[in-house]
Amino acid sequence: MTQQRTLVGGSGQPPAGPATSAGHVLQLLRSSTAGYSRADLLDITGMARSTLYERLDALFAAGLVYESTPLRSQRGRPPRALRFDDRNKLVLAIEIGHTHASIHLLSLGRDIVASARLPIEISQPQEGVAGAVIEESLRLLDGRQPVGAGVGLPAPVDPLHRLGLERTVLAHWDLQRLQDVMEARLDCPVLLENDARSMAVGEVREPLESLVAVKVSTGVGSGIIVRGALVRGAHGAAGDIGHVRIPEAAGRLCRCGRDGCLAAAASGRALLAEPELAGYGSLRRLVDACGSDPAVRSAVTEAGRVLGRALAATVGTLNPGRIAVGGLVGVLPDFLAACRQQILDDAFEPSLVDLEVVSADSRTATAVGLCKLVEESLYAPERVEQLLAQRGG
Ligand SMILES: [Zn+2]
Structure with missing residues (x-):
């Protein structure tokens, strides 16, 4: 058996049973890092030889499959592995935050090829x-053509854009228009996703893992993976924990216009709103002072404790094996330690067995997650079928 590549968003398993379209053959090849020989594919799929070879011909012609080195050395003609052709295919991953955008160009092997960072102000009009x-993405691409782009946004994202963005930080944005404009300018398919959810996908290490990724920067959000599958919820708002009301935030006004939200007590915006910390002016300057200013350290510790209180409910609900905390505030050791301790104090013991509360790989997790999501979407069996039909037509 060869190693399985994680299929986030699906069942985490390669297709079973008689699904034998070219798209399904490609999905099977994508699930294996070592690839399969033609004989393996005949065995696994139970397809007639002529049908399999017809499917493979179409996949070869579309540049989606290639023949790699022999599977094993033996006398006679050794079988050659067929693999998903992920060579020379690049994905653009764009993370849009409140005050900056991070742009990465990645290979489908998740290697980061180039990166850029751009100051922005999310409250400004969408067009600008x-x-x-x-413009910055095109500069980074420098003439290279990506197969797709993923955009991580700090708001609930409904894949079908039916969810209203009222009262979110993107209240003045039109996500369908954003997608249309980006697809036209970048000349490739564009996928929009919530940023914390993208981070959760990037944090997955095992195919059937259950984990929660929490991003604490200017705002607070989380992404949920249950047994390898990304949880979006009924309308794309799953994991949007920032606006759950908690007693610790009573009397504090949230940017959503309500009173007492988690984000009003445990977010970068909340820290900057504390009277004795307002002088820092920017979240970057505030977090940089955490080691030297006791007032910052104390406020950061309290924010971590409050987040831990809210996450204890998440732990009881989902029983994750790991909570990965990232974002500018989330990765601060004082914040993480207080958050972890509060979860241990508040959650019920059966849900705490083997639970890890750790720092996220926040430098690249979101970009890697966006890259995975774009790949899953681009090479889903039905999309591959469409592509081949267009080529054939
Ligand atoms: Zn709120």
């Missing part, structure tokens, strides 16, 4: 912000 991000 998106235009600046697109």
